[in-house]
Amino acid sequence: MLKKTQFIKDLKEKDFVESPFLIKFCSTSIGKNGKPFMNLILMDKSGEVEARIWDDVPNYVGLAVKDSIVWVDGRCQSYQGRRQIVISRLQILREEEFDLKDYLAAGTLDADALYLQLVEFVKGMTDPYYKALAEAVLCEDSEIVGKLKRAPAAKSVHHAYTTGLLEHMVSISGILNLLANHYGKILDRDLLLLGGFFHDIGKIWELSYDRVTDYTTEGKLVGHLVMGVELVDRKIRELEAQTGRLPGPFPVEKKLLVKHLVLAHHGSLEFGSPKEPHCLEALIVHKVDDLDSKVNSISKFIEADLNPGRWTALHRNMERFFYKPDWALRDSPINGSENKV
Numbered sequence: 132m133l134k135k136t137q138f139i140k141d142l143k144e145k146d147f148v149e150s151p152f153l154i155k156f157c158s159t160s161i162g163k164n165g166k167p168f169m170n171l172i173l174m175d176k177s178g179e180v181e182a183r184i185w186d187d188v189p190n191y192v193g194l195a196v197k198d199s200i201v202w203v204d205g206r207c208q209s210y211q212g213r214r215q216i217v218i219s220r221l222q223i224l225r226e227e228e229f230d231l232k233d234y235l236a237a238g239t240l241d242a243d244a245l246y247l248q249l250v251e252f253v254k255g256m257t258d259p260y261y262k263a264l265a266e267a268v269l270c271e272d273s274e275i276v277g278k279l280k281r282a283p284a285a286k287s288v289h290h291a292y293t294t295g296l297l298e299h300m301v302s303i304s305g306i307l308n309l310l311a312n313h314y315g316k317i318l319d320r321d322l323l324l325l326g327g328f329f330h331d332i333g334k335i336w337e338l339s340y341d342r343v344t345d346y347t348t349e350g351k352l353v354g355h356l357v358m359g360v361e362l363v364d365r366k367i368r369e370l371e372a373q374t375g376r377l378p379g380p381f382p383v384e385k386k387l388l389v390k391h392l393v394l395a396h397h398g399s400l401e402f403g404s405p406k407e408p409h410c411l412e413a414l415i416v417h418k419v420d421d422l423d424s425k426v427n428s429i430s431k432f433i434e435a436d437l438n439p440g441r442w443t444a445l446h447r448n449m450e451r452f453f454y455k456p457d458w459a460l461r462d463s464p465i466n467g468s469e470n471k472v
């Protein structure tokens with residue numbers, strides 16, 4: 132096993148690079164001089180960096196492919212304000228030569244601890260139908276539990292790391308629980324919690340995450356909202372088939388409300404929801420989902436920013452610069468200078 136000691140977050144301009152990386156993206160293009168070159172994105176658990184291969188490109192076309200872990204010799208340079216590795220040599224590593232954990236971004240929270248928090252929310256539910264549905268999905272289905280402990284919540288936008296989906300579910304469930312306390316009897320706490328648990332659960336099949344996170348064929352063709360509704364349907368059918376498991380047939384309106392919370396959580400047709408929120412719980416799940424994903428994505432953006440000083444580079448999705456609080460000030464890997472002002 133090759134011990135990985137050089138990580139992307141620490142790379143500075145002019146550093147020699149001698150380290151393995153996971154290939155996230157790779158394409159071959161023809162340069163202005165008519166010669167082919169390769170454009171790559173390399174990743175490890177600390178981040179991502181662009182890379183180029185200018186020489187001997189035909190030799191590397193079959194080797195440098197997405198999901199491969201490769202040894203890279205090269206030099207880090209700054210190109211248009213971003214770090215870029217110019218690769219002089221690249222070699223495929225065998226399975227026994229690396230530990231995959233070094234290459235996949237991970238959250239800071241422990242999967243088992245997060246899962247226990249999720250189970251505590253389930254235990255606190257009181258509606259026998261909603262609780263049985265939550266238990267069937269989150270406590271009794273080992274395939275789902277196994278995937279939940281690993282799945283990211285997205286390819287890139289928010290919680291885009293191992294166990295990110297579970298972190299997002301637990302975070303949202305905590306906020307929903309607070310809102311149920313705050314607003315009292317106008318809200319159905321158990322229904323809100325099911326919205327927190329199930330709104331994105333289809334992502335465990337929508338995405339593949341054994342190596343580089345990507346969409347599965349089912350994810351591309353069906354998507355996590357419909358997959359979540361299909362799961363709810365299937366689990367309710369299974370519960371109804373178990374003698375004595377439910378006090379009676381699963382009430383039709385309860386089933387429709389759970390499905391509605393899943394279908395409406397993106398808030399509008401424009402963002403992929405076939406239904407806009409039509410009950411308070413659906414509206415709240417949508418708003419809290421949006422809040423939690425933005426808090427995560429903006430905080431990660433600020434944390435990863437390399438600009439010196441108090442302001443980040445432009446956040447393209449949000450079309451604004453963000454102010455960096457003290458916790459985000461650090462030496463820039465590009466220029467090695469002190470960021471504090």
Ligand SMILES: [Fe+2]
Pocket residue numbers: 330331355396397
């Ligand atoms: Fe979603």
Ligand SMILES: [Fe+2]
Pocket residue numbers: 299330331420424
């Ligand atoms: Fe979500």
